């Protein structure tokens with residue numbers, strides 16, 4: 067088996083993005099472009115992966131973490147110069163090196179694998195991954211001779227009018243015989259319109275050295291999109307969204323309007339889940355069978371149980387049980403656990419709260435820093451008063467308790483099992499089990515008050 071190495075080019079600032087963020091960190095489906103490239107390359111067994119990052123690109127290094135070794139390219143003098151920065155790590159090794167760009171986030175692992183296989187079977191010095199498109203503007207063009215062999219690549223900016231008509235493009239991904247690559251890179255000059263050391267010039271150099279140059283034409287141009295500006299970024303997002311949604315639909319998920327459903331790559335959804343339009347599902351969310359999500363909901367890093375319904379709501383970093391009804395317009399904030407058969411209705415906000423099975427908070431309440439047992443009913447307008455401006459305090463509501471409407475529970479406080487809190491109470495002390503607590507001013511009716519007032523005015 068041939069040794070396999072990868073070099074990922076990720077040092078460019080990306081001037082055409084007009085952004086302070088390094089180009090390769092712009093997210094597609096919530097994940098940095100360069101991370102997509104690394105993840106897909108990692109589906110191929112590699113002996114070494116080296117990412118070329120720009121000077122001061124700490125955020126790029128942070129993103130890459132342990133996934134790849136990296137080398138800094140102090141000045142961005144071109145893609146050829148970028149690959150040369152990995153010389154010390156790779157130059158003497160025997161095997162195949164794939165060079166991939168950090169701004170082509172849609173290329174699939176299987177395409178990288180097919181390119182490696184094609185290259186190694188053909189015994190070429192280099193194999194270029196190419197694609198055909200009706201709109202090749204901006205890409206390097208693949209120039210072939212009369213016998214259809216690849217002669218060289220010309221950059222858009224250096225191309226003649228005739229060359230611009232060529233519709234086969236360089237995707238920016240190549241396999242090389244590793245040692246031949248570093249030998250050829252020594253000969254690359256910057257004698258071109260952009261004054262850069264172009265990696266594609268290696269093709270012509272190798273050809274002149276009598277090495278076989280091969281091209282592997284992928285049928286899917288869409289996959290090879292290079293993201294240089296925000297227009298292409300939106301296009302990549304669209305393609306990735308379609309790819310992810312189709313995967314889920316093939317697995318039995320009903321997505322009512324795939325054009326308006328946004329699911330990040332790590333989300334797991336079981337069959338027979340229904341997803342309504344305008345729904346965004348992020349991070350490591352897991353959704354169990356028969357759940358129904360949306361419309362217009364945003365779920366991030368949650369687990370959602372079987373047959374649970376979430377309508378027009380937001381949920382983050384929480385665990386939600388089976389057959390729960392959420393929304394419309396509920397907000398579940400981090401570290402909450404919602405039991406089976408629970409209900410969170412209109413304009414309810416829950417934070418860092420454990421809500422037991424079959425408990426209900428149906429309307430207009432804030433429940434934060436609370437431990438709520440099972441079969442608890444929390445009336446409309448209840449507030450756990452959890453914050454004194456400095457510290458947060460716990461509210462405990464035991465099983466079967468009933469909290470009347472418009473109550474303030476001033477934490478730390480405990481409402482005992484099976485007790486009642488009368489509507490409008492401001493509870494400052496613990497309520498014993500099975501007790502009724504009334505904590506509000508007693509009502510006084512002043513009989514005839516209005517009549518007297520009216521009579522006085524008439525006099």
Ligand code: UD1
Nearest residue numbers: 075076077078142143144145148168205206236237238292
């Ligand atoms: C490049 C190719 C072009 C190809 C296209 C495919 C060259 C000269 N041109 O053009 O033939 O059709 O990709 O998308 O290679 N980078 C560095 N250091 C540098 C310059 C670039 O690391 O000094 C990185 C960038 O971060 C980027 C990648 O290399 O990830 C490609 O560079 P970019 O400037 O986007 O090249 P293109 O003009 O798109």
Ligand code: CA
Nearest residue numbers: 169292293294
């Ligand atoms: Ca590019």
